[in-house]
Amino acid sequence: MGTKMIKLTVLIAGLSxxxxxxxxxxxxxxxxxxxxDLRNSGWTxxxxxxxxxxxxxxxxxxxxxxxxPAIGAEGELYIGWSICFQPKFxxxxxxxxxxxxxxxxxxxxxxxxxxxxxxxxxxxxxxxDARDRVFVVDGWFEDRYTESHSYxxxxxxxxxxxxxxxxxxxxxxxxxxxxxxxxxIFYPDGDTLRAFDPGNGIELWHxxxxxxxxxxxxxxxxEGGTVFVAGDSSLLALDPGQGSxxxxxxxxxxxxxxxxxIGLDGTVYVGFxxxxxxxxxxxxxxxxxxxxxxxxxRPSFPPSIDSRGRLYLQTRSPxxxxxxxxxxxxxxxxxxxSTPGNYSNAVVLDGNDNVYCATxxxxxxxxxxxxxxxxxxxxxxxxxxxSALPRxxxxxIGPDGTIYLMVxxxxxxxxxxxxxxxxxxxxxxxxxxxxxxx
Numbered sequence: 001m002g003t004k005m006i007k008l009t010v011l012i013a014g015l016s017x018x019x020x021x022x023x024x025x026x027x028x029x030x031x032x033x034x035x036x037d038l039r040n041s042g043w044t045x046x047x048x049x050x051x052x053x054x055x056x057x058x059x060x061x062x063x064x065x066x067x068x069p070a071i072g073a074e075g076e077l078y079i080g081w082s083i084c085f086q087p088k089f090x091x092x093x094x095x096x097x098x099x100x101x102x103x104x105x106x107x108x109x110x111x112x113x114x115x116x117x118x119x120x121x122x123x124x125x126x127x128x129d130a131r132d133r134v135f136v137v138d139g140w141f142e143d144r145y146t147e148s149h150s151y152x153x154x155x156x157x158x159x160x161x162x163x164x165x166x167x168x169x170x171x172x173x174x175x176x177x178x179x180x181x182x183x184x185i186f187y188p189d190g191d192t193l194r195a196f197d198p199g200n201g202i203e204l205w206h207x208x209x210x211x212x213x214x215x216x217x218x219x220x221x222x223e224g225g226t227v228f229v230a231g232d233s234s235l236l237a238l239d240p241g242q243g244s245x246x247x248x249x250x251x252x253x254x255x256x257x258x259x260x261x262i263g264l265d266g267t268v269y270v271g272f273x274x275x276x277x278x279x280x281x282x283x284x285x286x287x288x289x290x291x292x293x294x295x296x297x298r299p300s301f302p303p304s305i306d307s308r309g310r311l312y313l314q315t316r317s318p319x320x321x322x323x324x325x326x327x328x329x330x331x332x333x334x335x336x337x338s339t340p341g342n343y344s345n346a347v348v349l350d351g352n353d354n355v356y357c358a359t360x361x362x363x364x365x366x367x368x369x370x371x372x373x374x375x376x377x378x379x380x381x382x383x384x385x386x387s388a389l390p391r392x393x394x395x396x397i398g399p400d401g402t403i404y405l406m407v408x409x410x411x412x413x414x415x416x417x418x419x420x421x422x423x424x425x426x427x428x429x430x431x432x433x434x435x436x437x438x
Contacts, residue, residue, distance in 0.1 A: 026179045027128035030399040031071035034125040034176040035304070035346060038221035039262035042304030044397045048350040049423035052369060052382035055402060058419045059409070068396035069404050069419075070126040070134075072155060076113070077404065078134055079419070080123020114157030119149045125176040125218075127185070129198060133160060135177050137187055148189060150201050164201040166194065176218040180240045181225040188217035193229050195243060207243040209236070220260045220268070220302075222285055228268050230257035235270045235283060247287035251279060261302035263329060264309040271299040271313075278315070282331060291331040297323045301346040306353040306374060310334065314344035314357055322359045326376060335376035340368060346394040350401065354379065358393040358405060360386070367407045369395060369422070382422065384409060398423070 026032055035042045069077035118138040127135045132155045139148040151162030166189050175188040184204065185196040195204040210232020219229040226246060227238040233255040237246040251257060251272030258271035266285040271278065278298045282290040297315025304312045309329040317323055322341035326334040341359025348356050353374035360367050367386040371379040384407050396404045402423035409418045 025130045025181065025183055027073065027130050027132070029071055029073045029128055030075065031069075031396050032128040033070060033178055034127075034218045035261070035302075035348075038178065038181070039305065040218060040220045040259060040302055041261060041349075042347055043306055043349040043353075045351040046397050046399055046401045047352050048354055048356060048371065048397055048401045048403055050379070052371075052380050052403075052422050055421040055423055057421070059416055068125070068394055068406060070128055071396065071398055071404075072128055073132075075399055076155075078126040078128070078136075079406070080118070080126070080136060080138075116153065116157060116159065118151065119163045127177040127179060129179055129183070133198065135179075135185060135198065137166075137175075137177060138163070150185075150187065150196065152198065152201060161201040167192075178219050178221060180221055180227065182240060184240060186219050186221075186227060186240075188219060188229060193219065193227070193238070193243070195240075205243040207236075207238060207245075210234075217259050220262045222262060222268075223266060224285075226285070228260040228262065228270075230259055230270065233257060233272065233274075235260065235268065235281070237268075237287060249281065249283050249287060249289060251281070252277065258299050259302050261305060263305050263311075265329070267329070269303050269311065271295075271302065273298045280311075280313075280327075280331070293327070293331045293333075295325055296320070296336050297325070297344070300344050303327070304347040304349055306349050307351070308353070310353075310374070312347045312349065312355055314339075314347055314359075316342075316344045321361075324355065324357060324370075324372065324376075326355075326374075337372065337376055337378075339370050340366075348395055348397055350397055356395045356397070356403060358395055360393065367393060367405075369403070369405055384418070384420075 026038060036044055069079040071077055124137040134153045134155060136151050137148050148166045149163035150166060152160040154160060177185055177187045179185055183198060185198045187194050187196065191210060192206050192208050194206045197204055209229065217230055219227050221227060225240045227240050229236050229238060231248065233251050233253045235249040239246055252274035255272040255274045260268055260270045262268055267290060268283045271280050278295055279292045280295050280299065281292045284290055295315050297317035299313050299315045301313065311327040313325055315323045315325055320338050322339045322344050323336055324339055325336045328334055339359050341361045343360045345358050355372045358367060358369050365386045366383050368381055368383040370381050373379060386407050386409050393406060398404065402421050405420045407418045407420060409416050
């Protein structure tokens with residue numbers, strides 16, 4: 001009888017009660033959030049370009065600390081950056097031709113539609129829901145703490161709510177929102193995971209994660225709605241309705257913990273980085289460790305998952321620089337290759353399981369975008385002289401296979417960002433490539 005009661009309790013805790021948020025699920029768009037889906041897989045059915053041909057490139061004053069744009073149902077791009085310590089959140093259409101002014105509204109033929117001011121220094125990766133709403137968080141780092149605000153906009157730029165100020169927290173964070181299967185918005189606010197009602201931005205609950213939680217977090221969401229998030233040297237499985245801990249898996253202490261991703265069979269993947277070792281860990285949906293391996297380098301981001309459930313991740317090695325590693329779903333190694341760079345990033349995959357990753361190498365600083373086949377064969381490379389920011393750049397793949405990448409080409413004084421689009425389509429007018437828009 002006791003065993004049945006335990007199983008029943010876990011089942012109920014894993015489900016979220018119906019609330020007013022139940023209709024606000026993740027958008028069915030080409031790339032609605034960081035690493036595209038609720039599993040943080042980084043995989044898309046679209047097939048990327050066979051060569052790194054520039055379709056267009058837009059320059060603008062400012063820096064961007066987020067890894068790339070979210071993509072809406074019509075291919076429009078949502079991205080944030082900082083200008084003179086004033087973040088701006090921009091909606092662009094697929095054409096990428098920018099004639100931008102503050103609070104401008106532009107046609108859908110290829111110009112900026114709207115832009116809105118935020119309150120702090122940087123903007124997170126945008127998250128889109130099924131009711132055409134856009135969610136974003138800004139933030140500011142100062143005196144060993146971070147503060148942030150949450151916002152919601154319609155796709156046409158109308159403010160729904162925000163800024164809602166979140167409590168300050170003590171550790172550095174470049175985290176991103178996700179949307180639960182019941183519509184709840186989850187945001188890892190540094191050392192605390194917060195759950196919001198998407199209709200009004202009011203906090204539903206919060207869960208303290210600990211000082212060693214990931215600084216680059218975006219929770220993954222299981223099939224039953226369970227929220228998987230990095231804790232203090234641990235992996236936590238949380239009830240989406242109340243934030244209670246269903247189970248936890250401990251890593252070496254103290255450890256920096258990566259965000260999580262979920263395989264095709266529900267296996268949860270997480271990385272632990274202690275002073276002496278790094279462990280890539282696979283955990284069942286019930287919280288049992290399936291395997292642990294020591295990757296060749298230290299991961300900062302979770303593995304991306306291809307169409308066959310195989311794993312790909314960038315790691316950083318003190319001896320070999322940035323490594324791109326591939327594993328089977330049982331943890332057996334497939335291949336590893338070195339890519340020039342000093343900082344590792346999240347990896348993205350296309351419909352043919354081709355791999356795309358960006359690195360930052362210096363000094364002098366160079367940002368490079370690489371593509372490999374799923375078997376580790378080199379396909380192509382694109383490089384651009386850049387400054388040391390932003391370090392955490394990951395490409396994003398559009399519905400037609402276009403690759404989008406943000407590059408800081410102007411340095412900390414000039415603050416010029418270049419927004420690249422690589423892929424299919426007609427060659428651009430050279431006057432538009434790298435041109436600074438007013």
